[in-house]
Amino acid sequence: MSRIDNTFAQLREQNKSALITFVTAGDPGLDVTVPLMHALVEAGADILELGIPFSDPMADGPVIQQASERALSAGVGTADVMELVRTFREHNKTTPIVLMGYLNPIEIIGYEQFAAAAGDAGADGIIVVDLPPEEGVDLNPELRKYGIDRVFLLAPTSTPQRVSLICEQAHGFIYYVALRGVTGASNLDLAEVESRIEDIKIQSNLPVGVGFGIDGPAAAAVVARFADAVIVGSALVRIIADNQGDARTLIDKAAAFVSELSRAVKQAREGTV
Amino acid sequence: MKSVQPIQNYQLPDASGHFGRYGGIFVAETLMHALDELNQTYQRFIKDPDFLQRFDWDLQHYVGRPSPLYFAKRLTQHCGGARIFLKREDLNHTGAHKINNTVGQALLAQYLKKPRIIAETGAGQHGVASATVAARLGLECVVYMGSEDIRRQSSNVYRMKLLGAEVVPVESGSRTLKDALNEALRDWVTNVDNTFYIIGTVAGPHPYPVMVRDFQAVIGRETKQQIMEQTGALPDAIVACVGGGSNAMGIFYPFLEDEGVQLHGVEAAGEGLDSGRHAAPLCAGKVGVLHGQRTYLMEDENGQIVETHSISAGLDYPGVGPEHAWLKDQGRAQYCAITDQEALDAFHLLTRLEGIIPALESSHAVAYAKYLAQSMTAEQSIVVNLSGRGDKDIHTVAALEGIEV
Numbered sequence: 001m002s003r004i005d006n007t008f009a010q011l012r013e014q015n016k017s018a019l020i021t022f023v024t025a026g027d028p029g030l031d032v033t034v035p036l037m038h039a040l041v042e043a044g045a046d047i048l049e050l051g052i053p054f055s056d057p058m059a060d061g062p063v064i065q066q067a068s069e070r071a072l073s074a075g076v077g078t079a080d081v082m083e084l085v086r087t088f089r090e091h092n093k094t095t096p097i098v099l100m101g102y103l104n105p106i107e108i109i110g111y112e113q114f115a116a117a118a119g120d121a122g123a124d125g126i127i128v129v130d131l132p133p134e135e136g137v138d139l140n141p142e143l144r145k146y147g148i149d150r151v152f153l154l155a156p157t158s159t160p161q162r163v164s165l166i167c168e169q170a171h172g173f174i175y176y177v178a179l180r181g182v183t184g185a186s187n188l189d190l191a192e193v194e195s196r197i198e199d200i201k202i203q204s205n206l207p208v209g210v211g212f213g214i215d216g217p218a219a220a221a222v223v224a225r226f227a228d229a230v231i232v233g234s235a236l237v238r239i240i241a242d243n244q245g246d247a248r249t250l251i252d253k254a255a256a257f258v259s260e261l262s263r264a265v266k267q268a269r270e271g272t273v
Numbered sequence: 274m275k276s277v278q279p280i281q282n283y284q285l286p287d288a289s290g291h292f293g294r295y296g297g298i299f300v301a302e303t304l305m306h307a308l309d310e311l312n313q314t315y316q317r318f319i320k321d322p323d324f325l326q327r328f329d330w331d332l333q334h335y336v337g338r339p340s341p342l343y344f345a346k347r348l349t350q351h352c353g354g355a356r357i358f359l360k361r362e363d364l365n366h367t368g369a370h371k372i373n374n375t376v377g378q379a380l381l382a383q384y385l386k387k388p389r390i391i392a393e394t395g396a397g398q399h400g401v402a403s404a405t406v407a408a409r410l411g412l413e414c415v416v417y418m419g420s421e422d423i424r425r426q427s428s429n430v431y432r433m434k435l436l437g438a439e440v441v442p443v444e445s446g447s448r449t450l451k452d453a454l455n456e457a458l459r460d461w462v463t464n465v466d467n468t469f470y471i472i473g474t475v476a477g478p479h480p481y482p483v484m485v486r487d488f489q490a491v492i493g494r495e496t497k498q499q500i501m502e503q504t505g506a507l508p509d510a511i512v513a514c515v516g517g518g519s520n521a522m523g524i525f526y527p528f529l530e531d532e533g534v535q536l537h538g539v540e541a542a543g544e545g546l547d548s549g550r551h552a553a554p555l556c557a558g559k560v561g562v563l564h565g566q567r568t569y570l571m572e573d574e575n576g577q578i579v580e581t582h583s584i585s586a587g588l589d590y591p592g593v594g595p596e597h598a599w600l601k602d603q604g605r606a607q608y609c610a611i612t613d614q615e616a617l618d619a620f621h622l623l624t625r626l627e628g629i630i631p632a633l634e635s636s637h638a639v640a641y642a643k644y645l646a647q648s649m650t651a652e653q654s655i656v657v658n659l660s661g662r663g664d665k666d667i668h669t670v671a672a673l674e675g676i677e678v
Contacts, residue, residue, distance in 0.1 A: 055446065055577040056563060058458045059301040065445055077575040103299060103562045108576035130299045130562065134289065155303035157465060162305060177303060181463040 003096040003124045004149055004172040007046055008207045008228060017224035019044055019265045020209055021258055022100065022233030024051035024067035025084050026076030028244040034087045036240075036251050041095050043255040044262025049127075049231065052081050052101030059129045061184035063234040066241060078105050078114075082121040089122035098125040098151055098172070111142045119146030125172045127151045133169045140169060153177050154200060156192065167204035173229060174200060177212045184234030188213040194226045217264035224268035232261055280605050283529045285596070290479020293602065295595035298478040300458070300565045307465045312480040314385055319487060324380065331376045332491060335409070336366050338373075340492075342499035342656070347626040348643075355509065355649035357642055359629070359659040360496050360524060369632065369661030370492060370520045371402035375471055377488035379406035382469035389413040389468045393457040395422055395450030395516065396587035396634065397429025398661055399473030404438035414438040417456040421448040422586045429665050447580040450516075450590045454564050474517025475594030478565030482522075482594050489523025496656055497527055504654055510535040510645060513658035514637040515555065515608065516588035518597045520660035525606060535607065538597060539641045541583035542610035552581035554593050555601050555608040568595045584613035584669065585633035587661075611637040619643065620663060620670060632661035633669065 001009070011018050021040050025033055037048055053071035057064060085097055099118060106114045106128065118126065126148055131139065133152065143150050149172030154163060157180065167174070178193045179185055197208050210223045211231025220230045239257055243250035285292045290312075298308055318324040332338040341361045349357045362370035375392075382390055390412050394400030400416040407414035416433055420442040423430050433440050446452035454477075461470045472481045475489070500508050511528060513521035515538040528534045543551035551557065554569040561570040563578060571579050571591035583589045600606035611619075616633055619640035624630045631639055635658070642657045649655070663670075671678045 053577075055579075056451065056455050058455045058564070059303075059462065061459070062445075069445075072577060104570070104572065104578070105576035107562055108559070108572065108574070129301050130565070132298060132300065132302060132305055135297050135299055153302040155301070155305075157303050157306045159306055162302070166302070177301075180303060180465055182459045185463060 017265050018046040018229035019262050020047040020229050020231040021045040022049040024071050025081040026071035027067040028070045029074045032247050033084050037088050039251045039255040040258050043258035047096045049098045054102040061182040063184045063237050067237045082117045085121040085123050096124040099123050100127040103131045111139045115142040115146040125149035125151045173207040176210045178210050179213045190222050217260045220261050221264040221268045224265040230265050280529050292596045292599035295567050295598040299562050300478050303462045315480050315484050336372050339495045340364050345627050352643050352646040354646040355653040355655045358656045362660045363662035367402050369398040371399045374485050374488040375402040375406045378471040387469035391415045391460050392471045393417045393453035397426040401432050403471050404433040404436035408436045416440050417453040419443045419448040419453050425586050474519040475522045476517040485519050486522045489519050490526045492523040493527035508656045509653040510655045512537045512638045512642045514539045514634045516590045518594035520658050524658045538608040539637045540610040541588035542612040543582040550582040552583040552589050553610040556610045563592050566595050568598045587634040611640045615640040630663035632663045633666045635660045
């Protein structure tokens, strides 16, 4: 059983939702990321999402764009991201890592080489934001070969046909984009999200996580009641941006925020059947 | 130079928007449905007689088509060699070829009942062309423009504002066309229900490359008829500048199956291809994925898009339309690059010899045509797509020469 499957299976037994946190690899510098990842896990993150920096992140809002820019100006390349994963794995064999990025940095390495490097480093899944299922047929088998789950995004605008197409190709879990917009936007309609999750669940047995626009413990608690995972990115990256001058404070504040999120997510279903 | 490869029965792109390995749809899931809807609408209307009639009417009465094909006698004499003709897209309403496409896409926006249009712009010509059609149809219009380009093209910014558009400065990345495109895509993801995104070039996810090409192909169709009337033969060569590549695709497309006609696309060599400061992905780039398409890109060894440079904002783009990538690989079109200095020289040359001030973008094509003409005989002919007029560039040129206007 993969780390991702394991994590969701354990949480399902406890009737709890998973907390997935996003940070960009190498933001604000390479030396911060691994200690930060360990701190996030200790504070209650169940799965770590790690952004591969890209110069043109079209689906991201300003907060994550700037995280990418900081990492790129620190000279972070894709090989560095793999090295961070490998270093993290030396002291953590259980927490799943899902890479998130855009196709071009993957394509330049080559699909097989990329999949091999990610698998070898100890990554568990990948979200390729700008690679829809129609264009991904060459990448998917390479990822399977190295045990990397291809995690897909579904959106409020996905038609029923697209939902089934994506459910057929998805592995690990499904990432439901809660709003029409970029990461970090604020026009979240939770009632609509809940009914869409129910529709997706009819077509797939995979866990469904919800992200984009979840800005703190209150929203996280609501989403955790019905979603298998709550994904928080921009709100966490904003803390990194605000404290980029001081690694210790950055890690402490990020961990404190994730503790609050974790409490909200884990207590969300208490008192419900 | 590779020999011209004939193409017969040309039917690309395929149903999923591919030109061989190029093109396709590489966007976030949120946009997939909107692109599908746009494609279906486009495929329906491009065969609809009423739509085509309306489009033609607009091109004739609003844009001012057909644009003349002008024999540049003094330029020809100066170069010594092939006869040089100029396809005068600079005489269109708003001063460039961009309006052909925005008229077409605005009609589609109306059919799709989208009250709001957005656009990205580099030199500002596409922004002006979008703001123009929005004003005419009473649509809300938001134009994304890199803050660096806003500085370079202030008169076009003011034109857009006069036309009622909101011009949003883009401060991310290199603050040029590519970043404006990113920002427009982000807007579209957020407002996809009520917004039509008018892309200005033959790039982006399917169906944009084919749609923009088809709307611009009027340039090539007119050219074919006009050159036959004036010389009794097809031209020996066609020359057009290539940023994203819409004016070039528009004039190339109707000639793809005419194997006697050489097609030359001219990229921006900036300070020289060896300097690294250029915008010539076809001449000096690699294949990758950006802005929804697979094509040639300017990128580093990590697949990060690198900053480009050109004296002309309209060519300052790190990618290129996927059909050009395919034509390059097939050998059907040849691509070369012209430096800032060569383009500037051509700008002055055409201005003084013919009384036509060309856009700096189009000046790249004029510069290459000069070399090409010299290698050809007086019986042969070249058509240069003069894609835009240079009024917007006089501040740039003056500043380079230390003159305050």
